[in-house]
Amino acid sequence: MPQMTLVQAINDALKTEMRRDPTVIVMGEDVGVNGGVFRATEGLYQEFGPDRAIDTPLAESGIVGTAIGMAINGLKPVAEIQFDGFMAPAFDQIISHAARIRWRSRGRFHVPIVIRVPYGGGIRALEHHSEAPEAYYVHTPGLKVVIPSNPYDAKGLLISAIRDPDPVIFFEPKRLYRAFRQEVPEGDYTVPIGKASLVREGTDVTVITWGAMVRVCLQAIEQLEGISVELIDLRTLKPLDIETVLTSVAKTGRAVIVQEAPRTCSLASELIALINERLLLQLQAPVVRVTGYDTHIPYLTMEQYYLPDAGRVKKGIEKVLSF
Amino acid sequence: MPQLNIVQAINDALRTEMRRDPTVVVMGEDVGVNGGVFRVTENLYKEFGPDRSIDTPLSEAGIVGTAIGMAINGLKPVAEIQFDGFLPPAFDQIISHAARICWRSRGRFHVPIVIRAPYGGGIRAPEYHSESPEAYYAHTPGLKVVIPSNPYDAKGLLIAAIRDPDPVIYLEPKRLYRAFRAEVPEGDYIVPIGKARIAHEGSHVTLIAWGAMIPVALGAAEKMAAQNVSVEVIDLRTIVPLDVETVIESVKKTGRVVILHEAPRTCGFGAELAALVNDKAFEYLQAPIVRVTGFDTFIPQARLEDYYLPDVGRCLKGIEKVLSY
Amino acid sequence: MAAKVTLQRESLVPFIQILGPDGMANPNDVVELGLKPHDFKALYRWMVLARTFDERALALQRQGRLGTYAPLLGQEAAQVGSAYALKPEDWVFPSYREHAVLAMRGQSWLQLFTYWGGNEEGNRIPEGMRNFMICVPIATQILHATGAAWAAKLKGEKSCAIVYFGDGATSEGDFHEGLNFAGVFKVPVVFFCQNNQYAISVPRTRQTASETLAQKALAYGFEGVQVDGNDVFAVYKVTRDALEKARAGGGPTLIEAVTYRLTHHTTADDWTRYRPAEEVEMWKQKDPIKRLRLYLEKQGLWSEQDEAKLLEEAKAEIAQAVAQYEALPKRDVEDIFKYMYAEMPWNLKEQLQELKDYLAEHGGDLPHE
Numbered sequence A: 001m002p003q004m005t006l007v008q009a010i011n012d013a014l015k016t017e018m019r020r021d022p023t024v025i026v027m028g029e030d031v032g033v034n035g036g037v038f039r040a041t042e043g044l045y046q047e048f049g050p051d052r053a054i055d056t057p058l059a060e061s062g063i064v065g066t067a068i069g070m071a072i073n074g075l076k077p078v079a080e081i082q083f084d085g086f087m088a089p090a091f092d093q094i095i096s097h098a099a100r101i102r103w104r105s106r107g108r109f110h111v112p113i114v115i116r117v118p119y120g121g122g123i124r125a126l127e128h129h130s131e132a133p134e135a136y137y138v139h140t141p142g143l144k145v146v147i148p149s150n151p152y153d154a155k156g157l158l159i160s161a162i163r164d165p166d167p168v169i170f171f172e173p174k175r176l177y178r179a180f181r182q183e184v185p186e187g188d189y190t191v192p193i194g195k196a197s198l199v200r201e202g203t204d205v206t207v208i209t210w211g212a213m214v215r216v217c218l219q220a221i222e223q224l225e226g227i228s229v230e231l232i233d234l235r236t237l238k239p240l241d242i243e244t245v246l247t248s249v250a251k252t253g254r255a256v257i258v259q260e261a262p263r264t265c266s267l268a269s270e271l272i273a274l275i276n277e278r279l280l281l282q283l284q285a286p287v288v289r290v291t292g293y294d295t296h297i298p299y300l301t302m303e304q305y306y307l308p309d310a311g312r313v314k315k316g317i318e319k320v321l322s323f
Numbered sequence B: 001m002p003q004l005n006i007v008q009a010i011n012d013a014l015r016t017e018m019r020r021d022p023t024v025v026v027m028g029e030d031v032g033v034n035g036g037v038f039r040v041t042e043n044l045y046k047e048f049g050p051d052r053s054i055d056t057p058l059s060e061a062g063i064v065g066t067a068i069g070m071a072i073n074g075l076k077p078v079a080e081i082q083f084d085g086f087l088p089p090a091f092d093q094i095i096s097h098a099a100r101i102c103w104r105s106r107g108r109f110h111v112p113i114v115i116r117a118p119y120g121g122g123i124r125a126p127e128y129h130s131e132s133p134e135a136y137y138a139h140t141p142g143l144k145v146v147i148p149s150n151p152y153d154a155k156g157l158l159i160a161a162i163r164d165p166d167p168v169i170y171l172e173p174k175r176l177y178r179a180f181r182a183e184v185p186e187g188d189y190i191v192p193i194g195k196a197r198i199a200h201e202g203s204h205v206t207l208i209a210w211g212a213m214i215p216v217a218l219g220a221a222e223k224m225a226a227q228n229v230s231v232e233v234i235d236l237r238t239i240v241p242l243d244v245e246t247v248i249e250s251v252k253k254t255g256r257v258v259i260l261h262e263a264p265r266t267c268g269f270g271a272e273l274a275a276l277v278n279d280k281a282f283e284y285l286q287a288p289i290v291r292v293t294g295f296d297t298f299i300p301q302a303r304l305e306d307y308y309l310p311d312v313g314r315c316l317k318g319i320e321k322v323l324s325y
Numbered sequence C: 001m002a003a004k005v006t007l008q009r010e011s012l013v014p015f016i017q018i019l020g021p022d023g024m025a026n027p028n029d030v031v032e033l034g035l036k037p038h039d040f041k042a043l044y045r046w047m048v049l050a051r052t053f054d055e056r057a058l059a060l061q062r063q064g065r066l067g068t069y070a071p072l073l074g075q076e077a078a079q080v081g082s083a084y085a086l087k088p089e090d091w092v093f094p095s096y097r098e099h100a101v102l103a104m105r106g107q108s109w110l111q112l113f114t115y116w117g118g119n120e121e122g123n124r125i126p127e128g129m130r131n132f133m134i135c136v137p138i139a140t141q142i143l144h145a146t147g148a149a150w151a152a153k154l155k156g157e158k159s160c161a162i163v164y165f166g167d168g169a170t171s172e173g174d175f176h177e178g179l180n181f182a183g184v185f186k187v188p189v190v191f192f193c194q195n196n197q198y199a200i201s202v203p204r205t206r207q208t209a210s211e212t213l214a215q216k217a218l219a220y221g222f223e224g225v226q227v228d229g230n231d232v233f234a235v236y237k238v239t240r241d242a243l244e245k246a247r248a249g250g251g252p253t254l255i256e257a258v259t260y261r262l263t264h265h266t267t268a269d270d271w272t273r274y275r276p277a278e279e280v281e282m283w284k285q286k287d288p289i290k291r292l293r294l295y296l297e298k299q300g301l302w303s304e305q306d307e308a309k310l311l312e313e314a315k316a317e318i319a320q321a322v323a324q325y326e327a328l329p330k331r332d333v334e335d336i337f338k339y340m341y342a343e344m345p346w347n348l349k350e351q352l353q354e355l356k357d358y359l360a361e362h363g364g365d366l367p368h369e
């Protein structure tokens, strides 16, 4: 089986689906001739030509808005937004249209688009290139939100996302793009949307995370001695695999949530609310949040102080255990 | 003291500040000659003219983006977005610029703008006219989010917002615009941003709400009082920065919490409140926190919106649930 | 009639050029500029300084001593010519490539290195200076400039604003909204588009089917002009005229400076993937600096010795800034939390304390992993 990086796995998923389904197209800034600024769409222009690997004008609202129109008329666009920070200009098209068209049209129309976005910090990038905006989209009804943490899941989830009849925001943790390789099957397979993955079983405490934080948490867990940690990689942020989360927390009675995004009104808040609602009696300690701070992510000389690292995760685990 | 409704109170706040401070301008779609689609800016055009009561092109990013530029060059724009559903076209300008400029410039520039928007459901409006988007802005560092629930607060909070050196999202519960009148002092006063109000004292349950949910909460509190259950209703008034002390103090007293909001539940501001109570008052909780909220759908159109918006009945159910635990 | 004005094919807007690639100019056009030999030399000096900074920044990035950097190579005349026409009371709203403009406006090279080194202090504009910060989200600054200039008009000030952006930016909605507001309210703003032919890999023809970018102004009800962006004289002239018009109440102008990015979009880019080497070679023949040097030499204003001396001075000036940059003190984590609001709210105080406690447990900094 070939060994691939996460960005290669994404490229492979796109190629696989574009070969299988002639209605699948990719579109975005620099995705054609240049193969994408991260090379996620490398080779697609050569294989599928300018009508299926489309270099668009520099206009995010234009990209998502026209992708919606294309989807309504039978195509399956995979639109790339070049960086997380540049989703905001497309926000209106995403939340007022992509998310709502099935509901508004009473099922007559639906919007099978995927919006792919390099996500998160840790690559020493410029301002507006290291954002973790998932909470905006998790809060918006009608969207699905997916975020892989390894090459295998990246390919399988992206294929699922492309085949999904609803709009999917597909976040790609950019610091993992080339961080490691993994065996990725050739050809066609899917990882289902809406299913979390139990990365590691344990009994003392549940750590819930996603994206690039999965590796950070693993690192922390390896450094902890004599503590049995269960690690959940959500993989899909909406719809949430609530069962996996609750089953685990019911077992351990303690939970830590780790995310890059700012704390206030985030997905971590939602997870706490859900756990509290359904498992208060089983909880042996308040759920702990290890998160980005309620500031903007600092520029590259300081971002390591903002992003949760293994030490902060360990501290969170120790805190929830010492209650 | 004059009896004003919320629209009149906001209008009065704008006039008061525009008279006091010549750098305050209002701008937006139909805010000038027409006085605003809800008449919130009525007569400002007559008194202050087209340069301070500015009819802009139909262009929300344009309104907020130029307001930011004006603020940088010394004005204090109060920008109106005509309806909650039309904030998204301005989202980039709000989160990528308004919210960041003070931080990015290390305090050299700040953005003392107010973005006013009629907010929430309950007026049988068409699509995109009944949204409750506060969570987007609460999650964005660098913004303040203010939501009044009555005429007195509406005026005092808006004056505070205009004077505030940071960008304030000021959401106006439109179904309360003309719902009732209250005494509103003439002239200048403020209600501080960041301070909640105990709208109804109680000891058995803490009910946290804001905006148009306050009358619902009070209605429920009254009903519960008849059953000898004493409900403490907290009107947050400011979502960010949150008056966490008032909330936690009340929770410590009651041990039971119901959170009431119109917005969809998932990742709504209720989730943050639940998380904060978990962080800061876990041992005091006698029952899981209950959220009574809009559903995770869009707000339905006129004929179904009453089934979506929390009402007194759903609120009572939430209170009973938290009590029965 | 002053500068050479040609209506190209069906072009709806004039194209202005004074100084050709061969360093030749019509003397009358030059006289009309109202510039003196010391101005010519100043323009030349700024262009050389900017290029020296650019080379140094690229080298530092390659050595891992600077973050991702956006070079200006080839665009020196567009930047220096336009900035030379500004008055201190005018506002400048840059994108991320206007290193020359910012330096001419008084920001230090040190500050520019600080920004590109990934330090928030690089965005602290000195008190009183009417530059706004670097802007990364494409086209968004166009609205800020329109707003600032509009405020100037409303306050009755005699200042205007200039905003810099690229050819790609003209595709964004904010470009439309910014120009539209400016047209409607006759705002004293100059829209300065550096059409360097590419938005990363995407060529100008893929941004718009419009013959020129400048003609977009016509639909907003004001003047658009194309200028040879590698001709510092012509750029100066059209910018000065546009600024004067704005100050006199004549409203906005859209300037399209036709130029070329001679190197990568940023240090994270590789231009060989999307454009032929011959094209780049062709544009090198139109180099803006070489052009002015030829002119100065022909006028007897410049010698080999002058050149050598300037290069040495430029290197020394930039080297000094690099040394200062590399000697910057270690940052305090409080910098992350400061300036979020005029007054720090409780959650930030708590979170700052949380971070400080964490660092304290590890001897004052992050644990090594």
Ligand SMILES: Cc1ncc(C[n+]2csc(CCOP(=O)(O)OP(=O)(O)O)c2C)c(N)n1
Residues within 6 Å of the ligand: A029, A058, A060, A082, A083, A086, A089, C097, C136, C137, C138, C165, C166, C167, C168, C169, C170, C196, C198, C199, C200, C261, C265
């Ligand atoms: C809103 C937004 N979308 C995408 C990007 C990523 N990006 C950075 S520069 C660039 C191309 C800009 O082209 P142009 O406007 O011509 O300016 P130039 O870089 O050529 O000076 C892109 C797509 C961005 N910074 N902002």
Ligand SMILES: [Mg+2]
Residues within 6 Å of the ligand: C166, C167, C168, C194, C195, C196, C197, C198, C199, C200
């Ligand atoms: Mg360009």
